[in-house]
Amino acid sequence: MKEAQHVNQTPTSLAEQLVIVTGAARGLGAAISRAFLGQGAKVVINYNTSREAAEALAAEYPAQALAAQADIRDPEAVATLIRTSADHFGQPVTTVVNNALVDFVFNGDARSKADEISYAELAGQFEGSVKGPLNVIQAARASMAEMGFGRIINIGTNLFQHPVVPYHDYTAAKAALLSLTRTFADDLGPSGITVNMVSGGLLQTTDASAATPQEVFDGIAAGTPLRKVTTPEQLADAVLFFASDWARGVTGQNLIVDGGLVKG
Template identity: 30%
Template sequence: MTDATSLTDKVAIITGGAGGIGSETARLMARRGAKVAVADINLAGAQEVADAIGEQAIAVELDLGSETSIRDAVAKVVEAFGKIDILHNNAALAGRTLALDGSIGDMPTEVWDQIFAVNCRGTMLMTRECLPHLIATQGSIVNTVSGLGLQGHVRQAAYSATKAAIMQMTRSIATAYGPKGVRCNAVAPGLILTPTTAKDFPDHWRRNVEAETPRGIVGAPEDIAEPVAFLASDAARNITGQTLASDGGVSIHVPGFSSYAKTAWD
């Protein structure tokens, strides 16, 4: 019997592939048989990931803020591998700009605009440029969104709004291009301890998140790579337009869960 989760003979582009969720997804898809394009603004980091994977991977420089860069990256993948079967829209703005993303009342306009330009506009452009190739291969798109697109927070208002927008984009793409054979889904992580997050996230904040997580621990990059690879595979052929929360259960419970959990079984 054929393994429907196999990605043998598939070609995948993973944006934000140089680290964290992206690099773990690239490695997993390669282990399942795919040829992978590790696309990132950090070309050296993408090359390191591609080199570790081996000859079935290439590194591609990609700046989601540049329409020219997006076109060039897609063209390079098609030139190298001849087609595109899977697009994993995973990249998002990080660094200093994201650190300035607070609440609406003190939101600098340029911060809002830059986060939307990369996260939302960049995802749209990447999808638009890949769609002709995905239609040709009856391919699949998986978008990385966030639990912050489902719930309110005291900060990261712009980032949260972009992720909510990408969830709606996911439904729109699935509806418009399903008749052409293209599926589109999203995975919404909770807190994921990537190397960058682990370095910058205070221990007391992590403990607060763990207390609100029915699973009891925060996620790791492989906890997102697995559902992404599943949704990209033929095993998920009847699933489209959906957002799958992979957050250990943070988004499912009533307020005050951590307090209730301490006494529920007394």
């Protein structure tokens, strides 16, 4: 492995960036990883339990990708992840995408309704969707500040504006992450670090939505101006935008990518 060289050189293109995508082995995370890899970036494919899928993806890009295990809820594991990534590629981490979703199943019939949900369920989602990103951001912040450059992109949901399924714990945790996105944008902005969120709805298709009946997809498509359901690749395009120099003047924003289903 190369020894990390922490130099004050600002990356000017996606191809110069070192990106960590959490929960990157499958579904949306894999699509985001492929999008960065396609632009020539170096990508750390973080996983918790999906080792085989992460290593298979990394093997497709042996010079650019590294599969790395870490439970994002563990701050020591995350600190090790940041160090290992920088050492392996010989440069500091420039960009993090907080995509990992911990212990959640997208099945409205199986989720607790308002009269039965416990705070423990809410707290469990806060561990993954708030504590996890907090750990990653704090571990990567120092080297980003040293460079005067950093891109933090959090993955949210359009359920803030369109709460049509009882994912109370998931939606509350992602709402808290949106608040963190905006307050951290102000706090980290003077160091040259931008913090933004990309929020999607039901995507066609990921592991989470694979069991969704086609009539549900058709109904969602009919309600959008584009008459289409968003794909993971389309959402990944928006993540690339926030990481790119095209978004150098944008921070603290939440971009909804759902074909126009939700406004605002």
